[in-house]
Amino acid sequence: MEIEVDLHTHTVASGHAYSTLSENAQEASRKGLKLLGMTDHAPSMPGAPHLYHFGNLAILPEELFGVHILPGVEANIINYEGELDIPMPYLARMKLVLVGLHVICYPGGTSEQNTQAYIKAMENPLTDMMVHPGRPEFELDLERIAFMSAQLNIPVEINNSSLSKEKSGAWGNCRRFARYMVKYKGPVILGSDAHFWDRVGDFSHALELVHEVGIEEHQVLNTSSDRVLEYLATRRRNRLVIN
Template sequence: MEILADLHTHTIASGHAYSTLSENAASAAKKGIKLLGMTDHGPSMPGAPNLYYFGNYSIIPQKLFGVQILAGVEANITSHEGELDIPLRYLVNMDIVLVGLHVICYPGGNSEQNTQAYLKAMSNPYVDIMVHPGRPEFEMDLEKIAYTSAQLGVPIEINNSSLNPEKEGAWSNCQYFARCAAMYGGPIVLGSDAHFWDRVGKLELACELAGESGIKEEQILNCSPERILAYLELRRKNRGLA
């Protein structure tokens, strides 16, 4: 399986990442990545950029080192109602919007509350991809998430960073989610969640998990930049922005 896109990466602007956009793009080009998501953390994450940063995206080149750049955000869910830390007036101008739960940005809750927050964010028409549902910090109904993803057509990420050995408990959660995703057939994205340039395009663990869980190649958007761009265009059309 050839992976041609990495939609979840961070630059030094995120506050706890250590490379520039140019460094990430150069690394992507060397690895054959054709499409790169620049998805720095939303402003409720300590050290993350303020809203003005996200409002200045028009200056970013569409391509760097031959790699197409999708300027976006990894927005944070901030409530049990699935609210985000990026106002709508910024979301409408982004190429790609990723959304996930992070301990320091979200009040926490039980499985029902966490699942509700995740699903409500997923139903937001300005959200393109939901990320790292298998993180052990948040107990959730992963089968319900996989089912809803298939029903809504909103991709869920298998996060390579979550599968590193130091993330205790994440592999089994992600494995269970991946098996549910294979069963329901919803769209999947593999993301590096790179916080340093050498991690860009590093998706071996996510590929391994997807393969052993029975996820079909046609479910995985990363295999085709054209498929990703068509999906994002459809999202914009559905909310009247295209």
């Protein structure tokens, strides 16, 4: 399976990541990627950038080292209603909006509350994709999330970093989630979640899981940069219709 796109990477701006956008793009180019998402953590994460960071993303070049750049955010769900920690006008201007649950930014609740929060965020027209439901920090109804991914056509991530050795507790959850994605056939994305340039475009663990559970190539959005761009463009057109 050829992967052309890494949609989930962090730069120094995140506060606990250690490379620049240029370093990440250079590595993406070296690994033959066509499209790179720059998705720094949103303001409620300690050390994350001020809103001004997200208001100035338009100054960035569209391409670096031959790689198309999608500046965006990894927004935090902050409550059981699935609200995000960036005001709507900022999200509306971004080229890529990933959304996930993070310790410190979200109070934590029952499986029902966490799942509701996650699904409400999936239903937000400004959300593009959901990240790392397989992380063990918050209990989630993974089957319902996979079902909703297919219903809403919202891609959900298999996160390579969660599956890396240091966080191996995620394997069981991620495997169950991946099997539900096979069952309901919602769109899957693979994310490196790189916090240092050498991890950009590293999907080794995620691909191992994809092959193990039998997710097919056409279900993985990252296999085509054209399909990713087409999906993001359609998502933005649909927003206009909704508004």
